[in-house]
Amino acid sequence: MPDGFYIFYVGKRLSYDNQLCTVRYIGEVKGTKGEWLGVEWDDPTRGKHSGEHGGTKYFECLNQSTATSASFIRPARKYDPFRSFAEALKAKYASDPVQDPSIHIVFATKPGDNALKKDPLARINQPIRISGKEVEEVGFDKIRKQLAQLSELKIVILDGLRMDRSVARLREGMEEWEKGLTDVREACPKAIELDLSRNLFEEWREIASICEQLEKLKSLRVEYAMPSFPFIIPHKLTPPSGNRFRDISITAAERPRCLAAFANITDLKLEDTLLPWESIASLTHLFPALITFSASSNYYTSLTSHILNPAITSLTLEDNNLTSLSVISSLASLPSLRRLILKSNKISIITADSSPSPPVFSSSVTELDLTYNDISTWSFLDALPRSFPGLTSLRISHNPLYAHLQTPDGRPMTPEDGYMLTIARLSCLRTLNYSPITDKERLNAESYYLSLIAKELAYAPEKDAPAILESHPRYKELCEEYGEPVIARERGGVNPNSLAARLVRLHVYLKDSTENQQVELEIPGRCTAYTLIGMVSREFKTKPMGMRLVWETGDWMPAPKGVEEEDNDSESEDEEESEVGRVMREVEIVPGTRSVGTWIDGMEATIRVELR
Known part of the structure; x- marks a missing residue:
């Protein structure tokens, strides 16, 4: 031009x-x-x-x-020149070597090495040895030469290179893009993964004309790719956008070519393209082997009824503007979906006001990621099994729910307490936040949850009991498993917000002590575990790191199935036969800044000290 x-x-x-x-x-x-x-x-x-x-x-x-x-x-302003695929590939992987006259090479020589002293450049052709072994010297030029073997590249990343493919755009009188193009195949025929993000494509057929020439291609990325920065970028920062397509339509003549071009691609990312959901859904049907799909950062507030490729097993909708599960109800029809990632949205409820009933996803969905959302109520978690009947793995951290937790008597709880209650409320879970849930963790979580329900009932008027139990759907099930707790409602008791309620009496004894060493301590419940450990170490004249504190709750209950007797730390060798098959819930007070009141329930407690 x-x-x-x-x-x-x-x-x-x-x-x-x-x-x-x-x-x-x-x-x-x-x-x-x-x-x-x-x-x-x-x-x-x-x-x-x-x-x-x-x-x-x-x-x-x-x-x-x-x-x-x-x-x-102004139209007269000069824009940056475009690049073809081959030009972009060479610009990324075969750029000219850097010639910097400020770089000097200095060689260290051994004492007495007169030849090298007279002619230091003689060292250039000498092999490098370290501890008597010859090693290979690798520099920028050598790395650049290796990368410049374009025909051998398998992972090709061409993001942000101003790539234009007008040669493949549909021109007047044509029913399909130009046939016989070989520029991509000649440049990098062995590519398995391809990233075409942040370029100047305008039509989807431009992408197809590239993939058509890469028979081994398995992964395709057409999105914005975050550049490298020397600092951490907050997850909510909106990055520069990706490719912007003005036309994603495919003619009848082009459809068979598209299906063939994308036949082997199993992983597709269409992130930050701002394409409507209808367009996104239609594109996935051009990928017969598609398994993993991502449509993150497209600012979706809801999804239309258009259905994705039913073969998809892993779907990512991260960093959109979704507010409830009902706005993605169209995904419930995906028969093979196993993993659903909804991280960094605005989800706070299951069902929106306009939805008559909550969505029910396929039982094939076993993994769900809801981190960085706006979930603030336990009722949301209680309803999850109804919407995801096959759920076994959940990620739920960084939600408001865990920011301001309190016990029934008003004491603050930590996010770790919240995760324990999450385990107890969801019996279906096998993994929480990527951590497998052991039988002992479930035992401690469920017995702790049951004790909190009992305490909530004890502090509330008896007339409020039905409403409280309705907010704990697993109460009846837990009572059948561990036995119904005793609800002790005392009139004229201590105000849980008074000074007296903030003091905890501790009976501390040293395990296996021949002198029957024990002491009583009365401390504020807000004292940290570090403070308590320091006080106990002074009383028993031991090193703080050389002992272990265990709260003996005194709550005996039948051992659930799958918990072996040898796994129960509370059972001792001289335990009566009547206690066999039963376990006592025990809690280790781990060193940290967490307050004692969040470890211990009640105004009195027995602490066992075990020397390491």
Whole structure:
């Protein structure tokens, strides 16, 4: 194209100073002379407005998360040159060696090595030896030469290289993109993984024309790829956007070619493309072997009824704007879905007001990730098994629910306590936050949960008992497993918020002591575990790190199935035969800043000291 000759149209992808954008408007702007290009920047913080000037709206931006994603640019402004696939590949993996005259090579020689002293450059051709073994010297030039073997590349990352593939766009009178293209096959025929993020593609057939030539391709990424920064980027930061397609339609003649081009791809990422869900869903049906799919960072607030490829087993919808599970009810029809990642959304409820009933997903869904959402009530977790009947693995950290937990008497609880209650409330779980749940952990969690329910009933008026039990759906089941707790309601008892309620009396004794060493301590419940361990170590004249504190709860209950007697730390050799098959719940007070009141229930407790 001759210099100074430009062709612009709405939807054209451009780059100015390595900042990608899409043309959204061509025409005059009131109060100015001549024509302007209204562009939407891929980086939503790059512009100055959202498509308006002087109170007049000239165009809409696809990304409406910010009001600074657009600018007006003169058509005469020179844009960055485009690259073909081969040019982008060479720019990334076969760039020219760096010649830096400021770099000097200095060789260290052994004393008496006169030859090298006279001619240090003689060292260049000498083998390098370390401890008598010859080693290979690897520098930037050598690495660059290895990468420059483009025909051997298997993982090809071409993000942010201003790649344009107009040769594959549909032209007037054509029913399919040009046949016989071989540029990609000749450049890197062995590619297995391909990243085409942050480029200048406009039509989906451009992607297909590349994949058509890579018979071994298994993984395709067409999204925004975060560049490397010397600092940690918060997970909620909205990054610059990815590819912006103006046309993803496929003609009847092109469909068989697309199915063949994507026939072996099992992993697809279409993140931050801002494509509507209808378009996203239709594209997945062009991938016959698709198993793993991601549509993160597309600002979805809900999903339409359009169905994804039914073969998908792992689906990621991270960093969208979903607010409930009912807005993704269309996913419930996926028969093979096993893993669903909903991290970094705004989910707070199961069912929205407009939904008559909660969605019920396939029992094949066993893994669910709900981290970094807005879940704040236990009722949400209690309802999860109804929506996910096959659920066995859950990630639930970083939700408001765990920020302000309290015991029934008003004492603060830690997130670790919250995770223990999560285990107790969800009997279906086998893994929580990637950690397998052992039989002993479940035993401690469920007995602890049952004691909290009993305490809540004890502090509340008897008339409130039905409402309290309704908020604990597993209460009856736990009573059948461990026995119904005794509810002791005392009139005129100590106010749980008074000073007296904040003092805990501890009976501390040294295990296996011949002198029957024991002591009584009365401490505020807010004292840390570190403080308690220090006090006990002074009383028994032992090193703090040389002992272990165990709270003996005194709660005996039948051992659940799967818990072997030898796994029960509370059973001693001289235990009466009547206690066989029963376990006492014990809690180790682990050194830390956690308060004693969060470890121990009640106003009195017996602490066993075990020397390590």
